[in-house]
Amino acid sequence: MTDAPTPLTGLRFSKGHGTGNDFVLMADPDGDRLLSPQQIAAVCDRHRGIGGDGLIRAVRSRHVPEGAALLAAHPGAEWFMDYNNADGSQSEMCGNGVRVFVHFLLTQGLVELEQGRELAIGTRAGVKVVSRTDGGYRVDMGPWDFIFPQEARERGADSRVDADGLAGTREALSITMGNPHTVVALSEMAELAGTSLVAGPAVSPLPPHGTNVEFAVRNEPLESDGVGYISMRVHERGVGETLSCGTGACAAAAAVRFRAGKGAPDDWSVEIPGGTVGVEFFPGPDGREHVALSGPAVMVAEGVIADGLFG
Incomplete structure (x- = not known):
């Protein structure tokens, strides 16, 4: 070269x-x-x-x-x-x-x-x-895996995030999909729509190589016919807000599934501004749990x- x-x-x-x-x-x-x-x-x-x-x-x-x-x-x-x-x-x-x-x-x-x-x-x-x-x-x-040690996420969170348009500091969960993500769970769609992602959210502690930040809302009910449903927006490091983020959709599904606890579905539908992608959790050939992303x-x-x- x-x-x-x-x-x-x-x-x-x-x-x-x-x-x-x-x-x-x-x-x-x-x-x-x-x-x-x-x-x-x-x-x-x-x-x-x-x-x-x-x-x-x-x-x-x-x-x-x-x-x-x-x-x-x-x-x-x-x-x-x-x-x-x-x-x-x-x-x-x-x-x-x-x-x-x-x-x-x-x-x-x-x-x-x-x-x-x-x-x-x-x-x-x-x-x-x-x-x-x-x-x-x-x-x-x-x-997929967690970025921070287990004791940091005992309450379902291991970091805190501040974003423009979002009231107060929010707890978050940091997940690696080969690249870093920090997922904030919001309670309603109005919060998701009102959050401004023009400026990058402030994350503490920040993963060593920076992080992408996802804001996710779970549907009510969360599950239908064995599929979990969430909506998400994302601020990507080095880019800003994007219409979609594949690894971010996987990380958001992993975070919501972890917080939902035992019995949460393995199949997920993630709605992002650019459309819908599918996320599936399954046993990988290496003995670890893998994530599959499907979409156009x-x-x-x-x-x-x-x-x-x-x-």
Whole structure:
């Protein structure tokens, strides 16, 4: 891979989204296109660039140090999802982004994936196994866990959050899905609608690498026909409020399920501003409880970056 940033003029891109969580995607099979954080931020700028919640580079795993390290144990993970947030900062992965990434690979003719078949994808949060479904894609997101020690969550909370438009400091639960999340449970939809996510919520204690913050409201009744229902909004680190966050939906379902206690459902429907995604808890092949995320992926445009991007 070259050490100098790749000139942007003339680069081909695609634009796609998963329930409104949108991304600029670029194919770089041989790993010879290095984009700087400033270039990525310029591409993702919604007024002067293409616009997106992040940029995804499709590169063969062997050309990325993190991807090459995964291949020994997962030789089928040929493709690596190199994901950066809209501000150019690097992120571990993105649940909606994985679905859109696989759909991008398919539309570009880089992979084949028949309905019901699986494809392994390398990410900085490990290998994610994606299967094609009737309505889109299902992603085994791997195991979930708590960020802070057990004694910190004895009351169902391990941190505190302040947000504009939300009265008082609220208790929260911090969960890792390979990337960090802090979930605040709200009591009613009016609170969810009234919370301003223009500025980032203040979280204490803050996880070591920052955190995405979800605000979730459980439906009443919570469960219907074995499925739990919640509504959610999210402020993503390095981005701001987004219409959807796949790992955030998984974290929110995990937090509400944990607080609901024994007998809570394993299947969840999570309503976000961009639509609805499915979340499923199941025993993983490693003996830990895994989470699967299901939802659509849509490609909306293709184009070439012009020389006016930097003015």
